[in-house]
Amino acid sequence: MDIVQEKLQVLRTKLDKYPVLQQAESTTSVPKEFLVLGGGLLFAVLTVFGIGIASLTSLVGFVYPAFKSFQAIETKSKGDDTQWLVYWVIFAFFSIIEVFVDVLLYWIPFYFAFKLAFLLWAMLPQTKGAKFLYESFLKDLLKKNESKIDQALANAKKNSGSFASEFSNAASDIATSAASAVSSTQENKKVT
Structure with a gap:
């Protein structure tokens, strides 16, 4: 039991950086580590059982990248522009494909969980998956077939x-x- 308390304290210390969690803790009188763990558990249950996961995946795939794209527009650096332009191409690709194969997606187990994981990989600054895809595959393919x-x-x-x-x-x-x-x-x- 001490190990669990120790892990919860470590999590609490990490969550202290986020004022919104402090405010949520004050409002609900529920410790922020339990709010985060409960939210994570709810997210996992929704993902596994597919309840509203399509909308949740689209929301997660849109909100953070939209904010980061706005920031990229405001900076002079070109590296972040490439990351977010390629990300939006990937996001649009998924959106268009889903329109045409929506009926088939029902039969693919955990499709939206995999899509969410892929979009997170593509968007997160730690992985910069979209930029990796561009530099590894798309750049050469597009240049070769540009004409x-x-x-x-x-x-x-x-x-x-x-x-x-x-x-x-x-x-x-x-x-x-x-x-x-x-x-x-x-x-x-x-x-x-």
Whole structure:
């Protein structure tokens, strides 16, 4: 039992750095080490049983990186910019893939727990996983295929312009037809 008390005291000492925990302890009258352990246990239970884990993963994957991205914008250093730009590409990749394979994700056990662990690895300053991914894999891949990517984007831009023009013309034709139909209906009502 002394070992447990000793570990709790060590944890309490580490948590003393965070004023928000001191305030939570004052408000709830629950020691901050128990608040943190309880929160961690609740998080673990939610992760294991998958209750709200998709939303929680998205929230964790967004809040801290958004704040750090804002800080990176305000600094003159380029290193943190790379870290956060690559992180957002990774985050967007997960978000887009999940839209299309949402039904399949239900059958992958602990998908969101793995995603959360991956996003934490990618975002945390201790690991700088996003920067590692960029320097190890993406940088060479993108440089090697830069002309192909530029060509694909140019084709997409050209095609989307013609699609937008065709869509606009079709919408205009429909609107004109609808207006003339309404107009002739109103004229028929006046005649009768």
